[in-house]
Amino acid sequence: MxxxxxxxxxxxxxxxxxxxxxxxxxxxxxxxxxxxxxxxxxxxxxxxxxxxxxxxxxxxxxxxxxxxxxxxxxxxxxxxxxxxxxxxxxxxxxxxxxxxxxxxxxxxxxxxxxxxxxxxxxxxxxxxxxxxxxxxxxxxxxxxxxxxxxxxxxxxxxxxxxxxxxxxxxxxxxxxxxxxxxxxxxxxxxxxxxxxxxxxxxxxxxxxxxxxxxxxxxxxxxxxxxxxxxxxxxxxxxxxxxxxxxxxxxxxxxxxxxxxxxxxxxxxxxxxxxxxxxxxxxxxxxxxxxxxxxxxxxxxxxxxxxxxxxxxxxxxxxxxxxxxxxxxxxxxxxxxxxxxxxxxxxxxxxxxxxxxxxxxxxxxxxxxxxxxxxxxxxxxxxxxxxxxxxxxxxxxxxxxxxxxxxxxxxxxxxxxxxxxxxxxxxxxxxxxxxxxxFLYRTSKPHIAEVGLVEGTEHFRNIQRHQVRTLPQILTIRVDESLMFSNAAFLEERIYGDIATTPEVKHVILMCSAINEIDWSALETLESINEQLRASGICFHLSEVKGPVMDSLSKSGFLDMLSGKIFFTQFQAFTTLRDNLDGC
Incomplete structure (x- = not known):
């Protein structure tokens, strides 16, 4: 001792x-x-x-x-x-x-x-x-x-x-x-x-x-x-x-x-x-x-x-x-x-x-x-x-x-x-x-629409790879934590993509690179969820990290989410592919 x-x-x-x-x-x-x-x-x-x-x-x-x-x-x-x-x-x-x-x-x-x-x-x-x-x-x-x-x-x-x-x-x-x-x-x-x-x-x-x-x-x-x-x-x-x-x-x-x-x-x-x-x-x-x-x-x-x-x-x-x-x-x-x-x-x-x-x-x-x-x-x-x-x-x-x-x-x-x-x-x-x-880069994070690489369970940027997509499913990946400085940028991107693709029935936010969501960003997600619901579109999340999931659970956001939480993006894509009309 x-x-x-x-x-x-x-x-x-x-x-x-x-x-x-x-x-x-x-x-x-x-x-x-x-x-x-x-x-x-x-x-x-x-x-x-x-x-x-x-x-x-x-x-x-x-x-x-x-x-x-x-x-x-x-x-x-x-x-x-x-x-x-x-x-x-x-x-x-x-x-x-x-x-x-x-x-x-x-x-x-x-x-x-x-x-x-x-x-x-x-x-x-x-x-x-x-x-x-x-x-x-x-x-x-x-x-x-x-x-x-x-x-x-x-x-x-x-x-x-x-x-x-x-x-x-x-x-x-x-x-x-x-x-x-x-x-x-x-x-x-x-x-x-x-x-x-x-x-x-x-x-x-x-x-x-x-x-x-x-x-x-x-x-x-x-x-x-x-x-x-x-x-x-x-x-x-x-x-x-x-x-x-x-x-x-x-x-x-x-x-x-x-x-x-x-x-x-x-x-x-x-x-x-x-x-x-x-x-x-x-x-x-x-x-x-x-x-x-x-x-x-x-x-x-x-x-x-x-x-x-x-x-x-x-x-x-x-x-x-x-x-x-x-x-x-x-x-x-x-x-x-x-x-x-x-x-x-x-x-x-x-x-x-x-x-x-x-x-x-x-x-x-x-x-x-x-x-x-x-x-x-x-x-x-x-x-x-x-x-x-x-x-x-x-x-x-x-x-x-x-x-x-x-x-x-x-x-x-x-x-x-x-x-x-x-x-x-x-x-x-x-x-x-x-x-x-620093502020400029955090306010405009890299956001990509992703699709399925054939023969795999991986999803990549549609601008860089030959991938499979469906007009009814829009998958957005954000390569940054969501904060007050960039939440509006994400919101504008989702609404812009929906405006150019009227067939969209499901929007999936791929969260694999999101380590944190602050309160301002949470309010933005709630607004996105309500706007999409009003337009007849389901809002889903995939590959949410544990600490982020804990924060979302405490906030009550998951209870009001129009769509579902998926463990992997591949699971989200295959599940929604077979049910394009409903949430």
Whole structure:
């Protein structure tokens, strides 16, 4: 009994703290793999963290702060064993757009707003997780999200050109950025441009040809791939050497400058209710996009190891990570695609790899920041540009055009709105497009008239197959649950078919794909039944599922049904074929 109680207690604890499920069985082999993965991810994450902080309009050290406490918080509460959280490009861009509306950059108010944005995002995600509302993410169309991320990638890359060229530019959308940069084209710093362009070319080369070069040196493809992930660090070190050795600061190249050493302090930010109201909607938008991106990466990696993740627990884990970021001077974070893949490929077994990564970032924040003074902003801009190139995927337009014009239109509108009006309007448009697509599809379910396939007991669409039908029997199959949004569509279809076939004496509603009938749809069925009865037509149901039959029985609908309930469609057809005149 005591053992059983302990086992149940352990399962309950593991539901709230997933780390409790794998920590008791943690091995030396797993420790070695996690340490190796942590070293590789730390090397990759340092320049990324600095770059994404600047993308969000924040001091570089804030990127380091957002890569320490959040990783530890997610390691405790997250359900994925290999997802790596931290600052990411899209969330950073969305943060910059939101923060720019409430405070000026390089001010204490701007940093305070960033911390509050992370807290609000975390609280929203945590609340959704506690209420078990992870399923809401399913209502966001993935093609629409892909379109938004593609447009965001273009905006991010374009916004970094100013650092690459060494000019002053501003704007939250493509027209503003283009106009601003064109106006400052005469101020281009050739040293900054040469430095940034060189890093871009080097990083692009490292992604393509470097792996083949390393393989010629007898390294395995996997090892070569992991080494190439450290290419941004090589770019950072090389440009720091050039900037300090050739006094590029004196030649107008903008540097990161002095970065305070030390760990972030845990603080409770002082904020006003007005600021909360201003940042609440942007925080929700960032949370939604971040969660969808994170859950997609987490599911993909978990499937490769035959593991699974809990969507509701992921909300709690990401919520905890964002709250930890807010309390430690950071900004919104989420699961990053590139660093999670690197973490996975490096052999990470558990979330202790992320804890070790956080310790590595903490050591960097304490001891390495003085060496980053001469880091050119053009280098970080180049790192961002190359990183976001993988986000840009225009093939989604071609794929959706071929498969679904409605999806294509939703993706196209999302991309255009994001580019022309900014990320806030873009994500709002994306959410709206997803909802509209869902409502459109549920309001017009696939409805087919079916007939008997000769020599079988199967019934198929008369438009697709050679089938047998009788003019006196009309069989309609609805491939969707009946709800308030689509019941009228079914009613119109039945009346339309009867109007074109006056010989009809029996109408059979084939319910094999109907999983639920809500009250509005039930009232519509009652109306159909009465209208058909008044016209001398019998209304029948076939292949009704158990839960649906239970609901219909409770409502009293079966007592007023003019026709019968048949177990199979074949039984309905053969029975009524022999009795075409009566019910």
């Amino acid at each position: 005591k053992e059983l109680f302990s086992r149940d207690a352990g399962r309950s604890l593991a539901r709230f703290l997933p780390a409790a499920a794998w920590l008791p069985a943690y091995s030396l082999s797993a420790l070695q793999k996690d340490l190796l993965a942590a070293v590789i991810v730390t090397i990759m994450l340092i320049p990324q963290s600095l770059a994404y902080a600047l993308l969000a309009g924040l001091p570089a050290e804030v990127g380091l702060y957002a890569s320490i406490a959040p990783l530890i918080a997610y390691a405790l509460f997250g359900s994925s064993r290999t997802l790596s959280v931290g600052p990411v490009a899209v969330a950073s861009l969305m943060s910059a757009a939101a923060l720019g509306q409430v405070a000026a950059q390089n001010t204490a108010d701007y940093l305070l707003a960033a911390m509050l944005l992370a807290l609000l995002s975390g609280l929203f995600l945590f609340l959704l997780g506690v209420l078990r509302l992870g399923f809401l993410a399913n209502f966001l169309s993935h093609p629409v999200i892909s379109g938004f991320i593609t447009a965001s990638g273009i905006l991010i890359a374009f916004s970094q050109l100013k650092h690459l060229m060494g000019v002053t530019a501003h704007g939250d959308n493509l027209p503003e950025l283009a106009h601003s940069m064109f106006a400052g084209i005469g101020q281009i710093n050739l040293y900054s441009l040469a430095l940034g362009a060189g890093v871009v070319l080097f990083l692009i080369w490292s992604r393509g040809s470097a792996v083949r070069v390393l393989q010629r040196l007898s390294l395995s493809k996997n090892t070569a791939g992991l080494i190439v992930k450290a290419a941004p660090v090589v770019g950072v070190l090389a440009t720091i050497f050039l900037a300090s050795g050739f006094d590029l600061e004196g030649k107008g190249v903008k540097l990161v400058g002095e970065i305070p050493s030390g760990l972030p302090q845990l603080v409770w930010p002082n904020f006003s209710l007005e600021l909360v109201q201003q940042l609440l909607v942007p925080a929700i938008m960032i949370s939604i996009i971040g969660y969808v991106e994170s859950i997609s990466v987490g599911k993909t990696l978990a499937a490769k190891r035959r593991q699974k993740i809990d969507m509701n627990q992921e909300l709690i884990g990401l919520g905890a990570a964002n709250m930890a970021s807010g309390f430690s001077g950071g900004f919104p974070v989420t699961g990053g695609f590139s660093r999670s893949v690197v973490n996975f490929d490096a052999g990470a077994e558990t979330q202790l790899a992320s804890v070790f990564t956080a310790l590595g970032i903490a050591l960097a924040a304490m001891f390495l920041t003085p060496f980053l003074y001469y880091l050119p902003k053009a280098t970080l801009a180049a790192t961002i540009i190359v990183a976001v190139l993988s986000l840009v995927d225009f093939s989604i337009l071609r794929k959706t055009w071929r498969y679904s014009p409605s999806d294509f239109f939703a993706v196209l509108v999302t991309i255009v709105v994001t580019l022309l009006f900014g990320v806030e309007m873009g994500v709002s448009c994306g959410v709206l497009a997803s909802i509209v697509l």
